[in-house]
Amino acid sequence: MPRIGGIAKVTYLISDYNLAKSYYGDFLGFDFVFAYDSPQGKVVSYKVNDRQFLEFIEDKNAKNKDRFLGVTFETENIEKMQTYLQSKGVTILQQITVDEAGNKILRIVDPSGVPLEFIEWGTQSLHRVTKGKFLSKRRISHRIHHVGLYSDKLEDNPEFYTSILGFKTFLRVPEDKAKTPEIIYFQIPGTAQFIEHYPTNTRDFSHPCFVANDLQEVLYILEERQKDETLAAPVVGKGRRWLLNLTNADGTRIEFTEMFLAK
Known part of the structure; x- marks a missing residue:
């Protein structure tokens, strides 16, 4: 099977972007890096390290919803990953797309209905071109x-x-x-x-x-x-x-x- 890398992102609904800033930025010390558009709304991204991010999409009713939008794993060849998963009968939520940050994305769901995502980093994606930057000394953890x-x-x-x-x-x-x-x-x-x-x-x-x-x-x-x-x-x-x-x-x-x- 194609190689699966580590945890790249964890994505949540949040009731207010200001809560993301105060909690994950000010309180936990992670740097806001950038924002980009998605079908679900604007995504704001906070950096844990150069390969791991926390991302949030605002929804005023988030408290009353399933806020967990998924965990993202790295992969080196997303086309091979899609072919492999389809051959195993895995439910594909969304076939390969290029997100507004410049990465290839594939979305699936596990047997309990938990959304999972695979990402092949774009060489000029927002996540990649910020390598070495936005690594605050205030961040409460590095991994x-x-x-x-x-x-x-x-x-x-x-x-x-x-x-x-x-x-x-x-x-x-x-x-x-x-x-x-x-x-x-x-x-x-x-x-x-x-x-x-x-x-x-x-x-x-x-x-x-x-x-x-x-x-x-x-x-x-x-x-x-x-x-x-x-x-x-x-x-x-x-x-x-x-x-x-x-x-x-x-x-x-x-x-x-x-x-x-x-x-």
């Missing part, structure tokens, strides 16, 4: 570690992600296969990035998780920046790592995780 995705059911080897997309089980809690899984991480092939499946009854679960080298320092920084944003207490997750889960004013979730086991 998306994983994306949690809503799933109708928790499976050890879901055909779509393992057999078709080639993801590998990286972490299963508990390890004992005779017991029902409580959480599963699937590694994106050839990367140190993951998707997470966790038992949940809400599509609001879908979220990006950022690497925190020092979660306590993250808390100190966010406490200093805090205006009307809500903070939460850190917890030790099922994978025995410190986690911090936050939500913006729309109820959209983000997460931070340390890379080593809690002691």
Whole structure:
């Protein structure tokens, strides 16, 4: 199958572009990079690093909708990817198009109805020509570690992600296969990035998780920046790592995780 790269973008509806600026820009410290048009409306883009972005489309009723518009994975040859996915019977939401930022885009949907996207970066796309720029020293993290995705059911080897997309089980809690899984991480092939499946009854679960080298320092920084944003207490997750889960004013979730086991 064609090579799948890492997590390129996570896209959400947001009730107000000013919320994107205050929360993801001022509070979390990511730089606004550019805006471009899409069939769903204007997209505003914030940079995590040169290959990872957070993007938002304004919808005044976002609080009452499924705000998660999808996660985007890199691919080197989007035409081969489309042919491959069609040969596997994958539902194509939108065949290959060139977006207004100058990238080739292919949209599909997973068996739980979660929208996924593949992107082949355009050499002169807005995302590419800003390489090395808009990398604020204020950004609270430099990398998306994983994306949690809503799933109708928790499976050890879901055909779509393992057999078709080639993801590998990286972490299963508990390890004992005779017991029902409580959480599963699937590694994106050839990367140190993951998707997470966790038992949940809400599509609001879908979220990006950022690497925190020092979660306590993250808390100190966010406490200093805090205006009307809500903070939460850190917890030790099922994978025995410190986690911090936050939500913006729309109820959209983000997460931070340390890379080593809690002691």
